[in-house]
Amino acid sequence: MTYKKGFATLAVHAGETPDKITGASSPNLVMSSTYVTDPDVSFSAEDFGENTPYIYTRWGNPTITQLEQKLAELEGAEAAIAFASGMAASTGLLLQFLKPGDHLVMSDVSYAGVAEFAKDYLPARGIEVSRVDLSQPENLRQALRPTTRLVYAETPANPILKLTDIAAVAAIAHAAGARLIVDSTFATPVATRPLELGADFVVHSLTKYIGGHGDAIGGAVLGKVADLAVLRKEVGIHLGGIISPFNAWLIMRGLATLPLRMRAHEENALSVARWLEDHPRVARVIYPGLASHPQAELARRQMKNFSGMISFQVKGAGEILARTFAERLEVIHYAVSLGHHRSLIFYLATQDMLRTSFTLTSAQEATYREFAGDGIFRFSVGLEDAADLIRDLEVALA
Known part of the structure; x- marks a missing residue:
């Protein structure tokens, strides 16, 4: 019988199954960088797809896959990609879906690293950025342009704990043809599930509450399968900011008690x-x-x-x-x-x-x-x- 499992059950079991060979109950840590594979498998990211076997850990790894599946279940997302850090997740997402001439609206207060990236790096490469107080949704409506492609909100905002009404901001962004990213690191999926409120992407620094023990750095982007397939190929594989399997294993262990x-x-x-x-x-x-x-x-x-x-x-x-x-x-x-x-x-x-x-x-x-x-x-x-x-x-x- 199929039924919807509770959040705590998913935190323990999602993405994990006992090892078929050894019967090990806990997930294995697969540290291999490479895998024995069929000679007919293409070693080109252009041919990478949902059914591509494990070839090289920059492309995919069993331990990382388990973490991504667990994150997706907890966040109510179609898919997830784990990155080497929260910064790698956020910057990779922005670089993938913005091009010169595009406009980004970003919360006026957000994590310092992302704020500095938007203040200096993006404008130097032809991307216009407006910083907006998203605690008042109408401010977003006034800031939108025909070239606005993404809106980036963080709620609660680091460090002052100012909030953004995700549903209201999502509706305004979508009406203008823009997509909404929500950094939900402070909230975690225990508190808020932004995709259910209309967000298109969710970003987490896994280093923080999700890992929970201060011993592993990681990040994640969650969203639709089609969007994340492009992100995995272009940013994950080509830019290479993938998470270490050991860090993925530590973070997955922390998730069980989230x-x-x-x-x-x-x-x-x-x-x-x-x-x-x-x-x-x-x-x-x-x-x-x-x-x-x-x-x-x-x-x-x-x-x-x-x-x-x-x-x-x-x-x-x-x-x-x-x-x-x-x-x-x-x-x-x-x-x-x-x-x-x-x-x-x-x-x-x-x-x-x-x-x-x-x-x-x-x-x-x-x-x-x-x-x-x-x-x-x-x-x-x-x-x-x-x-x-x-x-x-x-x-x-x-």
């Missing part, structure tokens, strides 16, 4: 966020699960889990407190990245972000400062006991 981890991240983050809101040295806390988030209604409507990311402003000089955190915190690591089982915190000065990553209008800068002030602490709340995290912060804030 639903459990995200529940724990959310529970801890809500406890810590409420405590921070009451602390006299904290000026503002931004967390989608709090009623004080300016888009709390959208968060409740669009997210089934509020994740473990908190941003907060402090009273006084954040740079000084950052040094104090680095010296005094014992449980929480003062480090970049996010979505790991251990808690991580890092200070992001607004002036540095505006200088290096974001080119914003005065109105957009004002909106950014409403969330971030002169700087924010981006806090990735881990799986430790919430009481220990609060105690750690209490000592450092004293």
Whole structure:
């Protein structure tokens, strides 16, 4: 009997079957770069197709295939491609579907690496880029041009946790003949499934929540089979930014516990966020699960889990407190990245972000400062006991 399996069951079993030869229950790690194959098989990417056997790991690998199948099931996608990093996934997708003369609309606040790529690399190659505050969907309508091919949104946005109404933005983009990309790294498919809301592509940094343990770098693009077949051939095979099978295996192992981890991240983050809101040295806390988030209604409507990311402003000089955190915190690591089982915190000065990553209008800068002030602490709340995290912060804030 065929029936629709639950999310937690898919996280454990999707893409995996016991080994037919050994009976091994856990998925094998296939580290081979090459495979014995039939002499009639073509070694040309032009002939690569759905039924092409494994030839060379840059083309395909059994372990990577299992990860891609699991990701597609969890995201409700027709297909997935795993890349060497989240940056490789995002930049590869943009390079594949944009050409000189095309126009890209991108969220005014997004992951710094992608923001810098759109600010410098794409315009230098003849692609026009408009940075737009997508928290207001009507801003997109005003920014669209006849040459707009892609809209790139990130929700919640890194680092200020501003949200985009995916369904509304998708409808506006599609009416203009453009396609929507959603970076859903902070949300994960536990919280939000952008394809079901109208997005054409979903991007994840697998390094973060999906891998979950801070020991493997990877990225993924999910979408329709036809689109991803082109992306695999041109970007995966020809540009070669494919994920290591070992990293794919580690990330697949992390995926099995994603639903459990995200529940724990959310529970801890809500406890810590409420405590921070009451602390006299904290000026503002931004967390989608709090009623004080300016888009709390959208968060409740669009997210089934509020994740473990908190941003907060402090009273006084954040740079000084950052040094104090680095010296005094014992449980929480003062480090970049996010979505790991251990808690991580890092200070992001607004002036540095505006200088290096974001080119914003005065109105957009004002909106950014409403969330971030002169700087924010981006806090990735881990799986430790919430009481220990609060105690750690209490000592450092004293």
